Amino acid sequence: VQAAVAAVLFRFKSEFAALPRILCSPFKHIPTAHRMLEEFPKWMDQDHNQAFRLVGLCGTSSLLAHDDEAPAKSVFLAGYSVGPLGGVLEKVLQSCGVPKVTAPSLAKEIIKLAAVHGLDTSGIPGGTKCKSGRSGHMLQIFLRRE
Secondary structure, three states, rough: OHHHHHHHOOOOOHOOOOOOOOOOOOHOOOOOOHHHHHHHHOOHHHHHOOHHHOOOOOOOOOOOOOOOOOOHHHHHOOOOOOOOOOOHHHHHHHHHOOOOOOHHHHHHHHHHHHHOOOOOOOOOOOOOOOOOOOOOOOOOOOOOOO
């Protein structure tokens, strides 16, 4: 969502980076990977922890590797989420200057439009599943080993 907003409002081209940080405040508590590694073991709920969900991405090292929680070859077509997304879109809209009183109604209109165009909105209260039932998306990030 943040990348789409950046593309529309700021003409941000995705070839320059994977995702701009429109919502910067969550990164004040966990600004680096090193800090995440310090905090993560303290959380009983690990990747379900709100602090993680604000800044982290869950991942696996291989498409074919077995992962106890969410093996990519089993779950990526159906989608996978660690919880509901209610309120996220409103926060993004407000951070882009949409007034707080207007953001909820605008978010509802955006969600309706997404559903009309076949996008899965089931992670949002009142949303619907997409017709294909395949709401998953795969993000690949390649890292160069030194």
